[in-house]
Amino acid sequence: MASNMDREMILADFQACTGIENIDEAITLLEQNNWDLVAAINGVIPQENGILQSEYGGETLHGPAFGPTSHSTAASSTPSSSSAFRHVVPSRQIVERQPRMLDFRVEYRDRNVDVVLEDSSAVGDIKHILENELQIPASKMLLKGWKTGDVDDSTVLKSLHLPKNNSLYVLTPDLPPPSSSHSGALQESLNQNFMLIVTHREVQREYNLNFSGSSTIQEVKRNVYDLTSIPVRHQLWEGWPSSATDDSMTLAVSGLTFPCHRLTVGRRSSPVQTREQSEEQCTDVHMVSDSDGDDFEDATEFGVDDGEMFGVASSALRKSPMMPENAENEGDALLQFTAEFSSRYGDCHPVYFIGSLEAAFQEAFYGKARDRKLLAIYLHHDESVLTNVFCSQMLCAESIVSYLSQNFITWAWDMTKEANRARFLTMCTRHFGSVVAQTIRTQKTDQFPLFLIIMGKRSSNEVLNVIQGNTTVDELMMRLMAAMEIFSAQQQEDIKDEDEREARENVKREQDEAYRISLEADRAKREAQEREMAEQFRLEQIRKEQEEEREAIRLSLEQSLPPEPKEESTESVSKLRIRTPSGEFFERRFLASSKLQVVFDFVASKGYPWEEYKLLGTFPRRDS
Numbered sequence: 001m002a003s004n005m006d007r008e009m010i011l012a013d014f015q016a017c018t019g020i021e022n023i024d025e026a027i028t029l030l031e032q033n034n035w036d037l038v039a040a041i042n043g044v045i046p047q048e049n050g051i052l053q054s055e056y057g058g059e060t061l062h063g064p065a066f067g068p069t070s071h072s073t074a075a076s077s078t079p080s081s082s083s084a085f086r087h088v089v090p091s092r093q094i095v096e097r098q099p100r101m102l103d104f105r106v107e108y109r110d111r112n113v114d115v116v117l118e119d120s121s122a123v124g125d126i127k128h129i130l131e132n133e134l135q136i137p138a139s140k141m142l143l144k145g146w147k148t149g150d151v152d153d154s155t156v157l158k159s160l161h162l163p164k165n166n167s168l169y170v171l172t173p174d175l176p177p178p179s180s181s182h183s184g185a186l187q188e189s190l191n192q193n194f195m196l197i198v199t200h201r202e203v204q205r206e207y208n209l210n211f212s213g214s215s216t217i218q219e220v221k222r223n224v225y226d227l228t229s230i231p232v233r234h235q236l237w238e239g240w241p242s243s244a245t246d247d248s249m250t251l252a253v254s255g256l257t258f259p260c261h262r263l264t265v266g267r268r269s270s271p272v273q274t275r276e277q278s279e280e281q282c283t284d285v286h287m288v289s290d291s292d293g294d295d296f297e298d299a300t301e302f303g304v305d306d307g308e309m310f311g312v313a314s315s316a317l318r319k320s321p322m323m324p325e326n327a328e329n330e331g332d333a334l335l336q337f338t339a340e341f342s343s344r345y346g347d348c349h350p351v352y353f354i355g356s357l358e359a360a361f362q363e364a365f366y367g368k369a370r371d372r373k374l375l376a377i378y379l380h381h382d383e384s385v386l387t388n389v390f391c392s393q394m395l396c397a398e399s400i401v402s403y404l405s406q407n408f409i410t411w412a413w414d415m416t417k418e419a420n421r422a423r424f425l426t427m428c429t430r431h432f433g434s435v436v437a438q439t440i441r442t443q444k445t446d447q448f449p450l451f452l453i454i455m456g457k458r459s460s461n462e463v464l465n466v467i468q469g470n471t472t473v474d475e476l477m478m479r480l481m482a483a484m485e486i487f488s489a490q491q492q493e494d495i496k497d498e499d500e501r502e503a504r505e506n507v508k509r510e511q512d513e514a515y516r517i518s519l520e521a522d523r524a525k526r527e528a529q530e531r532e533m534a535e536q537f538r539l540e541q542i543r544k545e546q547e548e549e550r551e552a553i554r555l556s557l558e559q560s561l562p563p564e565p566k567e568e569s570t571e572s573v574s575k576l577r578i579r580t581p582s583g584e585f586f587e588r589r590f591l592a593s594s595k596l597q598v599v600f601d602f603v604a605s606k607g608y609p610w611e612e613y614k615l616l617g618t619f620p621r622r623d624s
Contacts, residue, residue, distance in 0.1 A: 007035060010030065011023070014029070014041065018044045020044070032164065100119045101117070101118060101119075102117055103164060103165050103166065104116070104117070104126060104166045105167050106130060106143075106168045107169040107170070108130075108170040111134070113129075115130070117129075118157075119156075119157045119158040120156065121156070122154055123143065123151050123153050123157065126143065127141050136172060140172050140174050140175055141171075142171040144169050145168035147160075148160055169259075173255065190212070190252045192212070193211070193212055193259070193346070194210070194213060194256055194259065194260075194261065195210055195259055196209045196210075196256075196262075196263055197262045197263070198227075199265070200227075200266070202266055212346035212348075213251050216247065217249055217254060218248060221235055221247065223388055223392060224265055226386075226389050228265065230265065230266075234267055234268050236266045237263060237265050239261070240254075241255035241256060242255075320343075321340070321416065322336070322340050322382065323337045323340075323380075323413070323414035323420055330355065331354050331356065334354045337412055338354070348398060349391075349395065350400075350404045350410040351404075353411045360375060361461065364409040364454075369498040373407060374453060375408065375411065375454040375461075376404060376408040376452070376454070376480075377410075377451070377452040378410060378411070378449065378451055379412075379413055379440070379451070380415065381415045381448035382414075384445050384448040386449065390469040390471075399473070399477060400476060400480075403481075407480075425441055428440060431461055432454075432463055439466065440466075447468045447469065449469045450468060450469070451467035451476070452465070453467070453480070455483070455487050465483050467479055550607075550609070555605075557602075557605040558605035561598065561601055562591075562594065564588055564589050565590070565591050567589070571591055571593070572592035573591060576589075580606075581613075599615065603615060
């Protein structure tokens with residue numbers, strides 16, 4: 001295995017021999033060949049113009065590394081060159097070139113097709129494979145996505161120096177859209193986002209602009225005017241499709257390549273044109289725009305105000321205001337702001353909080369510490385030259401929209417009208433203090449739009465950052481992330497304090513609950529004792545009443561008994577001896593003529609009522 005130093009030398013020699021300047025691509029090719037320099041070069045350079053020998057393994061190599069067109073000729077001719085290659089005498093030992101496989105993922109509408117080919121294949125071979133997969137004639141396909149621009153079907157893949165993994169897409173402009181529904185396909189195109197790569201010819205600068213399919217060509221040209229300062233009627237365009245015949249057309253129906261289309265714009269050198277130039281420009285109306293709207297836009301160059309030209313009021317030429325003037329309800333004003341913002345810049349934009357600024361504070365700052373967010377206040381101004389670019393390129397960038405939705409509550413206000421501006425400055429003074437209000441008051445129109453980052457602290461609201469409109473997406477994201485770092489540190493402290501406070505409150509609640517349960521247990525115990533005592537008293541009363549009743553009955557029976565006959569009585573007398581359950585004995589004499597009830601009454605008078613006891617004879621044993 002080669003060391004790090006050896007790999008650096010192998011990488012340098014590989015780039016010198018192949019002319020591949022992209023380090024990542026060169027490393028990828030070397031790793032595919034396990035850092036075998038000879039095999040890697042064989043995989044890139046055709047073996048036609050001679051033999052090279054490597055000092056790394058003593059192998060020979062066919063290749064043009066030292067031919068007239070070699071990128072390393074200068075390096076190899078210098079005695080002090082660090083190249084590891086030298087001229088050698090041709091030998092029979094030839095390293096055979098192993099085919100290099102390339103992977104392509106080709107996208108067509110809602111399908112993805114994976115194609116694997118050798119680098120010796122041609123571009124047309126990819127189309128033939130796609131013809132079988134997609135059931136589309138190869139002649140109707142436009143294969144796009146090549147880093148080197150458009151290529152012919154006969155182009156050999158090896159000559160393009162492609163990486164192993166590639167992504168392409170197929171366009172079929174000559175074929176009708178899917179048969180589902182033309183209106184449905186059109187609606188889908190209107191919702192798509194087009195990436196326009198616009199090259200400013202004079203300064204050789206590229207702009208990557210995102211537009212929704214519902215945007216018009218006129219809106220594109222006006223945005224380019226903001227970026228390049230070339231008035232629309234002075235713009236000279238290249239790259240618009242021939243089907244784009246009117247600046248009022250939407251991008252969805254203009255025939256642009258989706259998802260990416262290249263355009264070039266420059267400034268007309270002179271308003272005077274030759275007849276041949278005029279005829280040539282008539283074939284492509286988008287080379288020079290002659291839109292009436294552009295004349296209005298550039299009328300100020302000739303000393304005529306755009307609001308006065310042809311007697312047309314300026315308010316009729318401008319877009320609808322973002323926010324009504326002197327709106328009584330902030331929620332209604334924000335609803336109009338959101339609707340107008342969507343109509344201008346598309347649906348991919350921050351989610352604006354609908355409600356008053358106080359309600360936005362409540363939503364962002366006054367929930368649980370873990371749920372709190374930063375508050376972002378977007379201040380719009382229609383008269384600033386930076387507004388369109390900031391909104392379309394920065395504020396509507398997917399990365400910014402996603403980051404704001406996750407970490408911020410976003411509230412907006414339109415500062416274009418003086419009444420709305422004064423109203424916001426009043427709110428600003430009330431919530432942030434006079435210093436912040438004065439800072440915003442002194443901002444010039446061209447410094448708008450502004451983006452305020454607000455963090456809620458225990459007893460006040462702190463403005464962390466004021467971002468002006470003259471920024472980039474990366475800078476805006478960095479400043480948002482920096483504010484988020486400050487907020488996160490404060491949020492962690494707030495969460496810690498809140499957790500400690502909740503822990504104390506939980507302990508207090510638990511103690512209060514334990515005390516309450518103890519009181520309830522004592523009260524329940526006391527009530528149970530009182531009930532038990534009351535029951536015992538009641539039972540005792542019943543028992544006493546029953547005993548008194550039984551005693552009264554006993555006395556009554558005792559008094560009602562006939563007198564006991566004497567032993568000397570001449571009448572027939574029976575003497576009965578009665579044993580009680582406790583073992584005691586009662587004796588009494590009864591007249592033989594007395595009824596058995598007299599015996600029962602006698603036993604009852606001794607405390608043994610016949611309802612509860614039986615009187616049994618001993619022999620024979622029987623129940624009386």
